[in-house]
Amino acid sequence: MxxxxxxxxxxxxxxxxxxxHADNHSVHVLTRSKSKAELIFPVKEFPGIVIAEEPEWKDSIRGSNGVVNLAGVPISTRWSPEIKKEIKDSRIxxxxxxxxxxNDLPDSVRPTVLVSATAVGYYGTSETQVFDEQSPSGNDYLAEVCREWEATALKVNKDVRLALIRIxxxxGKDGGALAKMIPLFMVFAGGPLGSxxxxxxxxxxxxxxxLIYEALSNPSYKGVINGTAPNPVRFAEMCEHLGNVLGRPSWLPVPDFALKVVLGEGASVVLDGQRVLPVKAKELGFTFKYSSDRGIGGVWDDGWGGR
Ligand code: NDP
Known part of the structure; x- marks a missing residue:
């Protein structure tokens, strides 16, 4: 495809x-910066890949069977009023x-599937509730962002199968939230962040x-699908495992203020959480590679370590 x-x-x-690319599918990278994308996907390593800046997105989408929408300014950062606005505006x-x-394409050349990212922030935060795809939305800022993000994606032509993945x-070892948390974790001897x-x-x-790959190719994947492992953990447990991997003890809590200095209001992403279960993915028979009685421990099996 x-x-x-x-x-x-x-x-x-x-x-x-x-x-x-490894499975011989054709990939069109829709980016704001061709030069950046060309460095990330060098043609020697990714022969045949198409890198498109606007206005070339139109032709790329026209020739595609599926579209995956992952763009947005990073969330785990210090939230100034401007950044807060951009967190929402960039996604919308x-x-x-x-x-x-x-939607503007003729039926004959329209992609058949759109997989669009959203986030578990949709549900708001709680220490006691358990959320699945049927749960209502929360009432904080991130919930509002996710609602509007999803409502925008829902405007896609009705003939296009839409999978909204609440991630x-x-x-992973090369970035994401952990890359931000680990330096703090090391400074504060590896304790939990917040309570x-x-x-x-x-x-x-x-x-x-x-999950995204499966949603592209399997027609049963449609509507909202939580993209979370079946065993959410309390943050202290996550930190204990991370402490073991990093070779740091995990008993001294990282104070909220330290996190807020680094992340400002964005600290809420890790200081407040939600327990979200992937009910739909399990119903669909999706097999998680990392999910087990060992809780979060199996995550580190892929060789990620930092020791
Ligand atoms: P990244 O922050 O790593 O990358 C997102 C991409 O979005 C960038 O590579 C960039 O592509 C594009 N982008 C960045 N800023 C802007 C902007 N101002 N306007 C338009 N495009 C922009 O995101 P992830 O890969 O971590 O996540 C992908 C999606 O999944 C995001 O929307 C994120 O909110 C969501 N998600 C991620 C989670 C996570 O833990 N990683 C958790 C929950 C949701 P380019 O420069 O090529 O245009």
Whole structure:
């Protein structure tokens, strides 16, 4: 198949492109910066890959069977009023653009599937509730962002199969939330961030990529699908495992203030959490590579370590 991907140069996108390319699918990288994307996907390593800047997105989408929409300014950063606005606007802007391009195409050349990212922030935060795809949305800022992001994607032509993946915190060795947390974790001797009681709905990078891949090719994947591992953990447990991997003890809590200095309001992404279960993915028979009685421990099996 031929797949166009926004946000392909990001943490999840890069791994998705590698997977699709390795399986001989054609990939169109829809980016704001061709020169950046060409460095990430050198033609020697990725022969045949198409890198498109606007206004070439239109032709790329026209020639695709599927579209994956991952673009958005990073969330785990210090939230100034301007960044907060951009967190929402960047997602709505790119999603609207993609939807307009898809909807404007004649039926005969329209992609048949759109897989669009959203986040578990949709549900708001809670230390006690358990959320699945049927749960209502929360009432904080991130919930509002996710609602509007999803509502924009839902405007896609009704003949296009839409899978909205509510992604949890993605764990992988080359970036994402962990890359931000680890330096703090090391400074503060590896204790939990905040109270440690907050829920942490994680998913391994390989699993979120597999889920998106499956959603592209399997017609049963439609509507909202939580992209989280089946065993969310309390944050203290996550830190204990990370402490073991990093060779740091995990008993001294990282104070909230330290995290807020680094991340500002964005600290809420790790200081407040939600327990989200992937009910739909399990119903669909999706097999998680990283999910077991060992809790989050199996995540580190792919050789990620930092020792
Ligand atoms: P990244 O931050 O790594 O990459 C996102 C991509 O979005 C970038 O490579 C960039 O592509 C594009 N982008 C960045 N800023 C802007 C902007 N201002 N306007 C338009 N496009 C922009 O994201 P991830 O790979 O980590 O995540 C992919 C999606 O999944 C994101 O939307 C994210 O919110 C969501 N998600 C991720 C989670 C995680 O733990 N990683 C958790 C929950 C949701 P380019 O420069 O090529 O245009």
């Amino acid at each position: 031929t797949v166009s991907i926004t946000g392909a140069t990001g943490f999840i996108g890069r791994r998705l492109v590698q997977r699709l 802007r790119v999603t609207s653009k993609v939807i307009d391009l898809i 949890g915190v993605v764990l 440690g009681k907050q829920w942490f709905s994680w998913i391994h990078l390989d699993d979120i990529v597999n």
